[in-house]
Amino acid sequence: MSDSGLSHRTHLTASRTRIPTRKSPIPARRSPVTPIHCQVSTRRAPRLWTALPLAHYCETNASLLADGFFTMTEMSFPNDLPRRRSRLPLLGLLLTLVAPLVYMALVGFPTLRATGLAAFVTAGLGCVVGFVGVLRGTNRRGRIFAGATAAMTALYLAAFFGLAALPATASTLAVGEPVPSFVLPDQNGQSVALDEAHAHGPALLVFYRGHW
Amino acid sequence: MWELRGLAEVNDELQRRQGRLLAISVDSPKQSLAVVREQHLAFSILSDGDGKVIRDYGILHQGGGPHNTDVAVPAMFLIDQNSRLIWSHKAKRITDRANPRNVLEVIQAL
Numbered sequence: 001m002s003d004s005g006l007s008h009r010t011h012l013t014a015s016r017t018r019i020p021t022r023k024s025p026i027p028a029r030r031s032p033v034t035p036i037h038c039q040v041s042t043r044r045a046p047r048l049w050t051a052l053p054l055a056h057y058c059e060t061n062a063s064l065l066a067d068g069f070f071t072m073t074e075m076s077f078p079n080d081l082p083r084r085r086s087r088l089p090l091l092g093l094l095l096t097l098v099a100p101l102v103y104m105a106l107v108g109f110p111t112l113r114a115t116g117l118a119a120f121v122t123a124g125l126g127c128v129v130g131f132v133g134v135l136r137g138t139n140r141r142g143r144i145f146a147g148a149t150a151a152m153t154a155l156y157l158a159a160f161f162g163l164a165a166l167p168a169t170a171s172t173l174a175v176g177e178p179v180p181s182f183v184l185p186d187q188n189g190q191s192v193a194l195d196e197a198h199a200h201g202p203a204l205l206v207f208y209r210g211h212w
Numbered sequence: 213m214w215e216l217r218g219l220a221e222v223n224d225e226l227q228r229r230q231g232r233l234l235a236i237s238v239d240s241p242k243q244s245l246a247v248v249r250e251q252h253l254a255f256s257i258l259s260d261g262d263g264k265v266i267r268d269y270g271i272l273h274q275g276g277g278p279h280n281t282d283v284a285v286p287a288m289f290l291i292d293q294n295s296r297l298i299w300s301h302k303a304k305r306i307t308d309r310a311n312p313r314n315v316l317e318v319i320q321a322l
Contacts, residue, residue, distance in 0.1 A: 201231030
């Protein structure tokens with residue numbers, strides 16, 4: 001058996017009558033053999049750590065094999081078995097779903113806010129992970145996950161670059177021209193006049209969209 | 213609203229130059245107070261509830277807020293002591309904001 005060339009790509013099938021024990025010793029050679037089919041692996045390609053113990057068992061019991069208690073066949077792994085399921089598409093989808101949260105968490109950084117870089121890197125990473133998962137072999141659910149990942153990323157891109165456009169401002173203020181003056185209440189209800197704000201130095205007005 | 217937190221250094225620089233930073237939105241003073249506390253702001257937020265000043269500056273986004281309310285397009289105006297515009301920035305997209313570092317450079321170049 002040592003020269004049987006067992007490798008991790010070898011699919012083993014062993015047949016035996018029963019395992020010889022002390023209570024029931026090795027049956028006579030001519031006893032009827034009822035093969036019990038025992039496959040190393042069904043759903044997945046047999047791995048080295050799966051195939052080796054069986055190979056070892058067969059080698060150490062080579063005499064039993066010779067006596068006909070074991071019959072052993074080697075088969076190459078058939079192509080039509082279900083493909084190995086990869087969890088990567090699910091991971092990719094989760095990464096892409098997390099992308100908006102990443103954007104919100106880093107929204108305080110102006111560059112990331114304006115470009116959405118962090119969110120797109122996260123979503124893109126999710127796409128890559130999902131794609132690698134599909135390449136590695138996955139089932140139908142995995143392919144649906146990968147498709148959803150790509151769709152989510154496309155949606156983000158559309159939302160970020162398409163729908164987020166603001167209307168063109170009608171602002172006619174030009175550099176060097178005087179700006180409209182005003183008096184408005186601050187957060188404590190006290191009136192603040194623009195003329196007072198820039199009386200001694202430059203004033204910066206920051207208009208923002210509100211607390212929501 | 214998030215952009216306000218990044219303006220601390222700009223506010224410091226303006227105060228050093230005897231100037232002032234004023235944030236403006238359509239929020240009520242009560243809501244603005246909550247924002248000042250939440251974001252730990254060292255400058256004031258002014259309330260332009262009816263949007264008159266926002267309209268004067270030509271940056272009203274009609275129906276841009278929740279429940280079709282009018283809000284301001286995110287924008288910045290730097291004004292000198294003679295009430296003249298030195299520099300401005302207006303957002304073209306919802307995520308568009310002036311980089312505080314650039315604003316700081318503009319102020320320091322005065």
